[in-house]
Amino acid sequence: MLRSPWARLAAPLAFVALLLGGDLAGGTSIRIGGLMIAVPALCAVFLGPRQVLFVTVVTFGCVIIAAEDNHQFDSANFPVVIGTVVLIGVGAVTAASIRARRERQLAQARWVATVAQQVLLRPLPARLGTLSLASLYMAAEEEAAIGGDLYAATVLDSGEPRLMIGDVQGKGLGAVEVAGFLMTGFRRAARRRVKLADLPDYLDRRLREDLLDLAETAPPAPEGVRAAPRSGPRLLEGFVTAVVVDVDDGGRRLRVANCGHPPPLLLHGGTVRRLVPEVPALPLGLGDIGEERHDVDTYALDPGDVLLLYTDGVTEARDPDGAFYPLADRLGAWSADPPEALLRHLREDLLLHAAGSLGDDVAMVAVQRPA
Template identity: 55%
Template sequence: MKSSGADGRPVGGRTWKSRPILLTAALVSLAVLLGVDLIGSDRIRIGGLLVAVPALAAVFLGPLDVLMLSVLTVGAVIWASADNSILGTANFPVLLASAVLVGAGAVLAARIRARRERQLAKVRMVAEATQRALLRPLPGRLGRVTISSMYLAAEEEAAIGGDLYAAGVDERGNIRVLVGDVQGKGLAAVEVVGLLLSTFRVSARSGVPLESLPSYLDQGLRYDLVDLEENGAPGTIDSRPVETEFLERFVTAVIVDIADDASTVRIANCGHPPPILIRGDRVIPLLPDVPELPLGLGDLGRSSHHVDSYDLALGDILLLYTDGVIEARNPEGAFYPLADRLAHRTRDTPTALLEDIRNDLTQYTAGLSDDIVMLALQRVA
């Protein structure tokens, strides 16, 4: 499990993978094998194992290093053969040819691996740039509310996924926050994230009230998904050729409106895990009074949307999160009991709270099965 975004990426524990250490290990292995063969005299002959050094080195060293090891290996084979008095035998050319061929193959394999690693690095850079463009860094404070966010990737090499968040201030001065989770994974989910965030940001500038915002987002999302499918394989919607991959996507989301004086918070929940209000020693899940469908499925439900309202006291923290938190499991298969664990966590500031949850998740789970987004908002003076 790793953290990305503003939290950076951990780099500890990788010193042993550095090139000098790996190259030194390969050279020492070659020297040890040659030494054992020379010392062993007629009793121990392991010169044939020498060719394993460049072959294994191709897994973790570059082509130039592997070439050097291959040349040294050929020299070691000749040295061992001379010591074994087999230079003039019929077996020596075969042994020498094997060392040369294995070395050449190892250099080629290392070159191919290095090229693919460079390609992967470029793809990762593009993915990280895409994530920064989609999930823009949130301000540390909006009005009377401080904000802290955290993105945790389930896979070490993952950079982007279907979890999303955004925050801003509408034309009336209210703070509006969105946290969501796209059904599915991969680039298709990332594209849906981009569509929804774009519509959400337009809604803030357009002054769409919270009661109408879920329907506004739902309709915009469904229109955009139809547009995406128009370039796909045959299927039909309104006599237009489409695929169903995008049309089957939906987004669970929770939208929060905090008044400009931060005294009240209004929540529209679209099939998403309930926010949690932390007030002193109390941990209060804010369950919606009326269950609503996720975004993208609005044509199956009601046109109006229920909004719940709560008081927000000075110092209260509102925690928003995606289902990767509560669906994380320990080695015995038990889900992470977020509300129960929060009762024993640091809750002084939003940043301290999120750091504590991350550390607790790391200790609780054997590894995340899904990406996680967490936002913590606190009313301050």
């Protein structure tokens, strides 16, 4: 694939020169100069307007040379050929200008969305209470809208750390906005001293209220314009998978509330344990489906143990053969590493597995109790 701007420009010019050479070599019996007319139109797909204009001018000159060699100046068809070159050239330059403008608009929108997400996902502190902490966010490498992966951490009035990781349904600015709602609710719940057992229901209700307010206040789309995915009734169908963890009893115990999210992994003495909830629960935002019960599971956290929270962008990353990333199997090799080194190794190994191209955003948080 031609990445250099000069290489992309040289390719169509070389093709025009090749067609001209074939036309001149074939004499009057073989006329392929007419194929040159299609080159500017094809260039509009990958070249800028100025480059397309340059290719059009070169093509025009080559058509003149071919016509002179074939003694076509006096033919009735020659003005049609010249008019066709000019018409296609003008259309190609116009199309390239429109494409370039839309690419700039898309790049600007992606930049704004990325900045908004980075504001929400500031790196977590290296220590939270007695715990060592590290966080990681990786945007998808493919040409896709940003996702709604999120993480947050706080210290309760009791001095105990509380962590959350989540994944919003969908992508784009709407997902970032929903992530902001959930993180605001998470911090508000800590200030209001909401207990972990009550937190999923609290977050679910707050999230549905925020989504309803947003849907009701969103302006209608103009006639003939498709409604933006961040507004309207579709928002009410959204949900967020999440895991919230309290580390209490002086850092010796984990209390986990899982709302439809991939189970956390606990590294203990070189082994990896999946903390699967005893009672599965619906994701946040779906509480109106029916009365939902959110249980809290309790696990021991021994000195040196590491808890890994992650989004499904990790486990659903595929290698070139389509195999998913075996997170639990790979994690044991770095169980003795501190959180920051652990996430660094995971990042390198994940990118190696996916050949450098992630299909979805990735968020991870590693927590360690000091040995």
